[in-house]
Amino acid sequence: MPPPTASRPARDRLLTAAGALFYESGIAATGVDAVLARAGVSPATMYAHFAGKDGLVAAYLEDRHTTWRQTWDAVLAERTDAVDRLLSVFDAVDRFRGEQGNRRGCAFLAAATELPPGHPGRRWLDADSELLTARLRELAADTGLPDPDDAAATLLLLYDGALSRLARAATTPALPGDDPVTRARRLAAAWVAAHRG
Amino acid sequence: MPPPTASRPARDRLLTAAGALFYESGIAATGVDAVLARAGVSPATMYAHFAGKDGLVAAYLEDRHTTWRQTWDAVLAERTDAVDRLLSVFDAVDRFRGEQGNRRGCAFLAAATELPPGHPGRRWLDADSELLTARLRELAADTGLPDPDDAAATLLLLYDGALSRLARAATTPALPGDDPVTRARRLAAAWVAAHRG
DNA sequence: GTTTCACCATAACGACCGTTACAGTAGGCC
């Protein structure tokens, strides 16, 4: 939680601008000047709020992670059936990309290839992976699937495939097939139906 | 095709060094100096062979694309059964990553997020996508699958999922499940078996 | 033996980028 009387406007504007630019143009490709110009913030103010560009990147990823988790929580709260709860990842992706303008796929997937090994933002990439695996394994166990680890691995494969395909569709137009997320959900549903005891 | 009496050593050394460094550390993260030092080549020689760093990147991607296509061709030549031929993508990935030291997933997937829209290397990313979709659609039609486009889209989803998962495993250790490629192949085989007329 | 060609080593330039410093301003609080 930020300090109680922290100035909201500048920090929020920076985070919003960084979120849009980092996601759309890539983290390494967008300079600090572009973020400052879009946010209407002076350099000194930014360096008073964040620990350099790396700190801003980490805050951007933390924000994405929190928003994504909340979106998934909201979807999960609406589902009661065990299978629906297991497949809610794909519904959450759909809702998440509807709320935000997500036409470049998973921000964490792109960040994973851009950030160097010691970067502070990598913490949130790991947090994202851990959240996904832990929840999917737990939800798979609730479904009564015989091997929750195996189910989680399969779901993760389809999940990453959908997001990766989404990223490719952003630059290479006219790819065959319908929406990758709905296709992944359909495949996951069939797999669950075939493996339920 | 290069000029007939082109000097092999320097150009090849550059391409080898660039291939290792670009793949391992990322394209944007590795400077020209690192490639020159690894190849033992002076700057002037490099700029005589390639059109700047962008040209070197494009040549690197072209080399990867050619090698990948040849690897797939070799695997395909050994298969006679239609289903085996359709699933040969995953075997080719296995062989490709055995020949090269591929522990960071698909080079094209990483390049797709790094290269800016107008980069000359994007041509080979598109060529890679086109090769995959065209071949999978054709092989799916040979298998007798009712909807080759649908089959190609499913196979592509699993293919991208496996490579994307491979990329994540490079930085985030201890992910659940066995090898993503063999898992993707297993899922693809089950899907084909279920949808064959 | 001289020409030629591919190549090496070093240095320098110019641009960009992340970062910091400095001076100045609007608004809330006592």
Added chain:
DNA sequence: GGCCTACTGTAACGGTCGTTATGGTGAAAC
């Protein structure tokens, strides 16, 4: 009023990176 806080605007520094220029080496060609 005076003070403090959060902020703006501009400018500059230091480093990195891609690129180019210059001079020189070795070996093959004729």
